Every structure is written in structure tokens, then in C-alpha cells.
Amino acid sequence: MMASVQPGQAPTLEMVAARAGVSRATVSRVVNGSPKVSPDVVEAVQAAIAALNYVPNRAARSLASRRTQAIALIVPESAARVFDDPFFASVVQGAALTLAGTEYTLNLLIESELDPDKTRRYLLGGNVDGALVVSHHTGDHSFAHLSRSLPLVFGGRPLDPEESSGCTVDVDNEHGAAAAAQHLVDTGRRRIATIAGPQDMPPGVDRLHGFSSVVAGAGLADDLVEYGDFTAASGAAAMRKLLARAPELDGVFAANDQMAMGALSALAEAGRSVPADVAVVGFDDDRYAATAMPPLTTVRQPSSQMGAEMARKLVRLLAGEDVEAATILPTELVVRQSS
Amino acid sequence: MMASVQPGQAPTLEMVAARAGVSRATVSRVVNGSPKVSPDVVEAVQAAIAALNYVPNRAARSLASRRTQAIALIVPESAARVFDDPFFASVVQGAALTLAGTEYTLNLLIESELDPDKTRRYLLGGNVDGALVVSHHTGDHSFAHLSRSLPLVFGGRPLDPEESSGCTVDVDNEHGAAAAAQHLVDTGRRRIATIAGPQDMPPGVDRLHGFSSVVAGAGLADDLVEYGDFTAASGAAAMRKLLARAPELDGVFAANDQMAMGALSALAEAGRSVPADVAVVGFDDDRYAATAMPPLTTVRQPSSQMGAEMARKLVRLLAGEDVEAATILPTELVVRQSS
DNA sequence: TTGTAGGCGTTATCAT
């Protein structure tokens, strides 16, 4: 029962107008939901639209309206393995799902490291109405200067607070880390160490800060700090140093799960049992956390909500609404068997 | 040293023409790399472009040229957890990276289950020049009828071969499963079972077929078959049934890693040791495989290459080149400690 | 090799 369609010949607004016996302007009004059209005309036009199976041409529309109804999601190429990081995948998911509920389309852009200017040109070429920039741990806000020409929403706070260029959505790294530390304290650990992340990345800084304030606040020593680069190997190395420095330690907080995994293996090879001898807590609740041995206590990061929130914010921005410059998403401590 | 730019006022082709002292047509030729322009003029125009920081307007361009330079990547919403499946994430990654090297833009579309027609309208609305459709395990080619109006490339073969609508890229499920079975046979297993996937999904069918042909071909019984739905729980259940039916079994091939994990836990609770008593092999080499206990022997699926291949194929198609209807990507047996 | 001019499908500004 479908009206037969001429493949390759898309019906135009003009054809709809002819069939409905009205002008193109009127059809345009109906299509765009203008209130100033009489009900019967609306009906006639909609019938014509349905009969012809008309779909407005996006290019023509945006050329005339100077809006694209498209949003870019920019992710760094990062060694060509973007989605290996579940964090990115989740953020993209959250953004895509949110946008699917709007009239906006999501243009996924992998930032080319070969031609970094390509992204800039794309953004400036009138391809999108706004962009979501997710820079993971790095705090890279190198697109900040574009926010004058285009609404931008960043994921993660900038490394340099001065650079605070418009909107950001961030995870509450500090409180998350604080909760992890507090959990260690509350469960009776007294000699607590941390494997911190790089201090040139905001999450690295924030998580260390959250940890230290709680540990120090509990009257415990917060001198047991070693640094890693968020990889499992670096976590293992840091754990070994920690054990060498303080064989008596009974708790450790790693700034992410990968490093916590590394710590787990280092602990195993040192003959310490977890959590009996040493409790370990990670951060992220990534895919490996639940199936680690033992299952890892960690701080869950709302990554898909981060993507969703970024998208929502940008949409509001584009609608001309006011939005708060920075929103911080809460984390959640997930207690498993490693602590 | 940057030329100052008027924010909000994008330079047009006309402005470039004026500055370079040529006509708009000539500028257009230069921008599009037409060979029929004298070198000095090319230079002058490029200088003007650089000076003005000109970027062609995509909407105008596609309105005039009737091409969008955009490609849609459609993924099923699947319970709103699209990217929880590493397979999707990888496919998207492969496609995005490949497309980043071309002049095409990737529009990520989550197929709305609320309004399935939305996707169809989008595809037909002249929004993209072609589309990539990834349907994972389901073999759903419900967009097949659109391939007359728009170049389409599917990921995974259709369930019904008759429905074979144009291009597909698929993983060699049959050979992969055969390799897994062969490995079991070669390592001395004699009573081999399989936990098959749903038989209404192509990979479920193909993997079972690959398994059976090898086992039967080796002169062994291939009667030990139980079915799961690709979840860990179903794998555990199937494993229990298998153990009840044939306590003497010494090898099992699960049609995916999740089910293999389930089998692992069922085996553990039955007091069988892996691989001493029973060898188990999975399929996918997903994120959990390497960290399972014991690390899982499995068949690696080239998922990001699948995305890449799909993209390459579509780009060629759009360039008017001939491409083979179906390409099959090879798999690789990854031997770990579970066999 | 370069310029002229018409058109791509909508939106938006005027009138009516």
C-alpha cells in the first residue's frame, strides 16, 4: 500500500505546493510548524507531503536558514585506538543517544594528527552548529579559541583554569577520590598509599588532591605517593616502589583501574594477599574491574552520562538558553572484594 | 602572526574572487582542483584563500553539486547500550578512522526504536551520499530496499541469502569456528562439545556449521550441541546441560567469549579444571578474554577492520568503481591457557 | 584559460 516512489527523484517543496494547491511559502510554514496557517491548509499540505513522501532537503534548508542541525563530536586520535578506551565509547554513546532524541545529527570527527587544521576548517566551514570536544584525561582545550565562532562544550576541565573557555562537563574526580580514601580509612586501614596519575592531567591532579585531603584529614600520613601514567604496567611499577618504601602499608588507592590492576599483580608477586594484607581501590569502574582477581573496589565514573550531559548542554546553548559554565557529575563508590 | 578574522562572518567564494581579481568560477575551479587553470592564477587564488581564511560552505556546495560528502553509520539502538558491545565500538572506530582520511564526514545514527522511520527519512532526505549499516549478530538487512536509492554497505551477511542486497562485509565465522574445532582436535581432545549461538543469527549458524564439519570430518561425534543466546548466563546453563549429557567430554567450543566465560564458571563449579580436564575455546577475543581465569583461547574477530573495510567499500562505490558484492574477513586463532 | 549566468531547494522579507 505504499505510494510508488520515483527512485532518485526526490520530491521538492515546490511539488508539494503544487499538489496541495498552495504556495511554497505555505508549505515551508507547515513543514516548520508555523502557527499562522489555517488548519485545513495544514491538513491539505500534510496530505500532499505524505502522498509524495516528501522529505526536506537538508542542504537547501541550511543554506537558507544558516543552520545545519548538526553537531560535531570531536575525539582525539590518540594512537589510532580511540574506542579501545571504554570511556570514549561511553561518552560517544551518551551523546549519540541524547542527540537521537533531538533534531540534531551527530558528526563523529576523529581529530587527525596528520592534519590538525582539518578539524578547525571543518568546524569553521559551516558544517555544524556546535561541537562537543572530549579530551579524556589530557585536559586539552586547544579548540578554546574557536568558542567565539561556535558554541563548544568540553568534556573534562581544562588543565589551566585560566583557559576556562565556556562550557565544560566534568566528573567529580576530587570527591570520587575522597570517597575511595574515606572507604579505606573507614575499613580500618592506617598506612595508606596512592598511585597517582600524571600531574599534567586534570584527573591526575584532582584525584590525588581528593585522596590527600581525606587521608591527612584523618590524621594519617599522606606521604606514600608514587606516580603512574594510567597504564597497568606503570601501576605495577609504582606498587613495587611503594612496597619497598613502606612494607607495612595496608591500603592503596590507584587513580584508575588499569593501574589498580597493575598494583594487584605486583601485590600478588610480592606475596601480599588482597584484601587481607592490603586493600586496593581503583577509579573508573572500567570493563575489567568486575572480573579482576579479586573483583576491584572502585569509583564509578558516569561516562555515558557525561556524553549525554554535554549534548544536552550544547543543545540548550544552541537554543539560546543560558547554561551554567561548568557542571560536575557525581561519582559512586562500588565496593567489591579488593577492599 | 595570524590574519585577524571577523568572527561570525565567514568569507565567501565571492570575496576570494574579488581579492584575487578573478571570477567566482575560477575560484571554484581552484578549490575543486580543476586542471584547466593557469599556475599563476592558481597561486593568486590560493593566496587570497589563505589570506581570508576561506573555507567553502558545505551546504551551498552540496546544494549545487547534489552531493553531501557525508556518510551515515547506522547502528541499532539495542537496548540503549550500543557501545557496551566492544564489537560496535571497534567497527565504528574502524569506519571513522578510515573516513577521516577521505573527504567524507561520518554521521553517526542510532536507529531509534521509537521512530524507526526516522532513519529512513534521514537516508532519503539527501543528508548523506551513502550509508554503512551494522547489525551485529542479527543479520538484519531491513534497509535493503533502500539500496536502490542509496549506496549501502552492510556489516554481516543477511540471514536470508535471497535478501542479499548489494554489498556486505563479513567475518569468516565458518572458518574461524573450524579453526577452533581443529585446534581442539589437534591437541588431543576426543569428546568435543559446542555451545552454539541462536540459529536465527548468521554468526550462530555459521559458527556451528564450521565446528560440526571439522569435528565430524575428524571422525568424532558432533552430537554434543547446546544452544545459548550469546550471554554468559546462557553459556553457563548450556555447559551444565552438556556435562549432564556427557560427563566424559574433554573439550568445548563456545560460539562467543561471553558464553565461554559462562562455561568456565560452570566448569569450575562442577569441579572440572581447565584445561586439564576440559579445554575451552571461545570466539571474538573480546575485552574479557585475555583476563579470564584461565585466559581464554579464542578466535579473534577483526572488528575494526570490518568497519574500515565497509567504509573503503562505500567510498569506492561512491566513486563509481566496481566492488565485489561480499568480502569476507579472515579470523585468527589466539591460543591462551584455556586449551 | 577564463568569465557569464542560471539554477540547486529552502527560508525569510515583504506585501496583500
Place this chain on the structure above:
DNA sequence: ATGATAACGCCTACAA
């Protein structure tokens, strides 16, 4: 409430 009629920025015969 509805209808002409310009734009919108670029491409592309066709002409020179």
C-alpha cells in the same frame, strides 16, 4: 493567513 520574490553560497554548462 497567504503569496511573490529575493537571497543563501556554490557549481557548471556555455560562451568568449
